[in-house]
Amino acid sequence: xxxxSKKRKNYNFKIGCVITVFVLLFVLVGMIWTPYPPEAxxxxxxxxxxxxxxxxxxxxxxxxxxxxxxxxxxITLFAAFGTVLLGGSIGILIGAFTGYFGGILDExxxxxxxxxxxFPSILxxxxxxxxxxxxxxxxVLALGIAFVPSFARIVRSEFIRCKELEYVRLARLxxxxxxxxxxVHILPNIRPVLLSSLMIGFNNAVxxxxxxxxxxxxxxxxxxxxxxxxxxxxxxxxxxxGSCIWPGLVLILMILGFSLMSDGxxxxxxxxxxxxxxxxx
Amino acid sequence: xxxxIKKIITTVLTLVIVSFLxxxxxxxxxxxxARAKLGTDATPEQIAAxxxxxxLDRPLLERYVTxxxxxxxxxxxTSYSYSMPVGEMILDKLPITVTLTLMAFCMTxxxxxxxxxxxxxxxxxxxxxxLSAINQVIxxxxxFFSGILLTLFFGVLLKLFVPGDFVSYDxxxxxxxxxxxxxxxxxxxPKIAMAVKMLKSSLLAEMKNDYxxxxxxxxxxxxxxxxxxxxxxxxLPVLTFFGMALADIFTGSIVVEKVFNIPxxxxxxxxxxxxxxxxxxxxxxxxxxxxxxxxxxxxDLIYRKMDPRITVE
Numbered sequence: 001x002x003x004x005s006k007k008r009k010n011y012n013f014k015i016g017c018v019i020t021v022f023v024l025l026f027v028l029v030g031m032i033w034t035p036y037p038p039e040a041x042x043x044x045x046x047x048x049x050x051x052x053x054x055x056x057x058x059x060x061x062x063x064x065x066x067x068x069x070x071x072x073x074x075i076t077l078f079a080a081f082g083t084v085l086l087g088g089s090i091g092i093l094i095g096a097f098t099g100y101f102g103g104i105l106d107e108x109x110x111x112x113x114x115x116x117x118x119f120p121s122i123l124x125x126x127x128x129x130x131x132x133x134x135x136x137x138x139x140v141l142a143l144g145i146a147f148v149p150s151f152a153r154i155v156r157s158e159f160i161r162c163k164e165l166e167y168v169r170l171a172r173l174x175x176x177x178x179x180x181x182x183x184v185h186i187l188p189n190i191r192p193v194l195l196s197s198l199m200i201g202f203n204n205a206v207x208x209x210x211x212x213x214x215x216x217x218x219x220x221x222x223x224x225x226x227x228x229x230x231x232x233x234x235x236x237x238x239x240x241x242g243s244c245i246w247p248g249l250v251l252i253l254m255i256l257g258f259s260l261m262s263d264g265x266x267x268x269x270x271x272x273x274x275x276x277x278x279x280x281x
Numbered sequence: 282x283x284x285x286i287k288k289i290i291t292t293v294l295t296l297v298i299v300s301f302l303x304x305x306x307x308x309x310x311x312x313x314x315a316r317a318k319l320g321t322d323a324t325p326e327q328i329a330a331x332x333x334x335x336x337l338d339r340p341l342l343e344r345y346v347t348x349x350x351x352x353x354x355x356x357x358x359t360s361y362s363y364s365m366p367v368g369e370m371i372l373d374k375l376p377i378t379v380t381l382t383l384m385a386f387c388m389t390x391x392x393x394x395x396x397x398x399x400x401x402x403x404x405x406x407x408x409x410x411x412l413s414a415i416n417q418v419i420x421x422x423x424x425f426f427s428g429i430l431l432t433l434f435f436g437v438l439l440k441l442f443v444p445g446d447f448v449s450y451d452x453x454x455x456x457x458x459x460x461x462x463x464x465x466x467x468x469x470x471p472k473i474a475m476a477v478k479m480l481k482s483s484l485l486a487e488m489k490n491d492y493x494x495x496x497x498x499x500x501x502x503x504x505x506x507x508x509x510x511x512x513x514x515x516x517l518p519v520l521t522f523f524g525m526a527l528a529d530i531f532t533g534s535i536v537v538e539k540v541f542n543i544p545x546x547x548x549x550x551x552x553x554x555x556x557x558x559x560x561x562x563x564x565x566x567x568x569x570x571x572x573x574x575x576x577x578x579x580x581d582l583i584y585r586k587m588d589p590r591i592t593v594e
Binding site for chain 1: 298420424425429433444528529533559569570
């Protein structure tokens with residue numbers, strides 16, 4: 001029975017990889033070539049369904065949905081990467097310093113992180129957007145800030161776990177400085193945990209960006225993000241359901257791919273190290 | 282008991298910090314609300330008079346304390362764009378959002394627990410595999426898209442409800458509740474999927490413990506072991522998740538309210554953000570923060586009650 005479940009979980013990782021590669025290819029191709037320019041209007045094909053000319057159909061203005069989805073998923077993907085990059089790097093820095101050094105800095109920063117962590121990320125990003133005003137950079141900034149605490153907490157607990165391990169002591173004996181130990185010795189060793197949490201973070205970022213754009217306060221026109229396309233297409237759901245379904249489908253595939261991969265990595269880590277995530281109280 | 286008091290003090294402290302940060306954030310916004318209200322051709326005297334009237338000429342800390350006390354006495358300030366008390370604006374919309382949240386939360390709890398038990402019981406079987414696969418996909422569906430799909434499927438194809446035909450609770454309670462069913466389901470679906478996954482893995486982990494073997498050796502069948510012994514222990518980690526889910530559902534309702542065209546708190550918040558109506562935004566976000574913090578406190582207290590080990594530490 002155990003073998004069966006193990007096998008299935010390994011499938012998870014592979015399926016996730018395949019889906020992600022597919023989505024990335026879709027986005028990459030969209031960067032170089034789209035069937036039509038995303039903003040080009042074909043007045044004769046307004047709200048048309050799938051056809052040879054427009055495989056995904058056209059939206060209310062007669063814009064080709066396939067082209068728009070290709071362009072839109074790029075925007076969504078970039079926004080999510082930006083968010084993870086920003087939130088991840090700040091989170092890793094905070095987690096590393098607080099976990100490694102401890103002390104008063106740890107207390108203060110972690111209290112703040114706990115407070116922030118208790119908040120749903122959409123609420124935090126709403127505050128930032130309410131203050132800064134809606135916009136593309138503001139969206140990434142807002143989401144990035146909202147994602148700092150989750151990374152900081154994970155990295156911190158990993159650093160606390162690692163800092164007294166044999167290899168760290170040896171590195172210290174051989175004269176390595178604190179910074180070197182932190183970023184050359186410990187950081188690469190927590191790679192699997194980090195990777196899977198970055199992937200989950202990426203998923204949440206895609207989801208949060210899509211929600212904000214759907215609400216109209218995320219990525220601003222003329223950029224077509226997937227969430228925005230969905231909110232525009234929803235008014236025509238009776239006439240042309242396709243214009244809603246395709247952007248949503250790409251969104252699902254994007255999230256599904258990464259979540260399957262992060263699941264796979266987690267299982268792998270679990271199997272290999274019997275690593276158990278402990279909640280630090 | 283001592284720990285409980287300590288926990289409550291921490292919560293109050295958190296509340297103070299959060300409210301101060303929130304207040305500060307809105308203070309940092311460039312621009313003068315008095316000037317914005319009066320327009321460009323107001324004289325400096327008029328502006329000064331309005332500033333005094335709005336209390337903007339007093340020091341920051343004093344204004345913060347006044348604001349916080351006013352908030353807890355139910356005075357949420359006055360909306361810039363509607364010139365009416367924020368409390369009035371929110372009050373009759375609040376039941377809508379709260380009902381939606383509670384419905385979604387109940388669905389999450391009622392559906393996820395039996396489903397997880399079922400899947401854990403038949404681990405590795407066909408039922409489990411199929412449900413797990415579906416679960417994995419549902420987890421990847423954003424709530425607003427599942428809302429759109431539900432609208433499409435149940436509203437447009439099966440005609441079980443009319444999208445956008447919202448009836449307020451003071452007009453017809455029955456219609457109000459039945460309209461909220463699908464929105465609540467849309468919010469609940471991803472949460473159900475996550476809860477099922479967590480509870481299932483928690484159950485399976487508990488099943489590997491020694492006490493499970495003891496329970497089996499004493500003549501219990503799988504159901505007996507599951508319900509009498511494992512479930513209570515396996516439920517503990519999931520409890521935290523349910524707490525977070527409640528907070529998440531409450532804030533996530535903002536998005537789903539838009540999908541189903543429900544005039545709740547979310548809609549006021551969105552219009553206020555685009556109108557730069559800061560007192561309203563401030564009040565709603567502070568209210569949501571309060572709900573989140575209080576929920577966390579409750580979860581923590583229930584957790585202590587259910588797991589005496591924590592109190593010993």
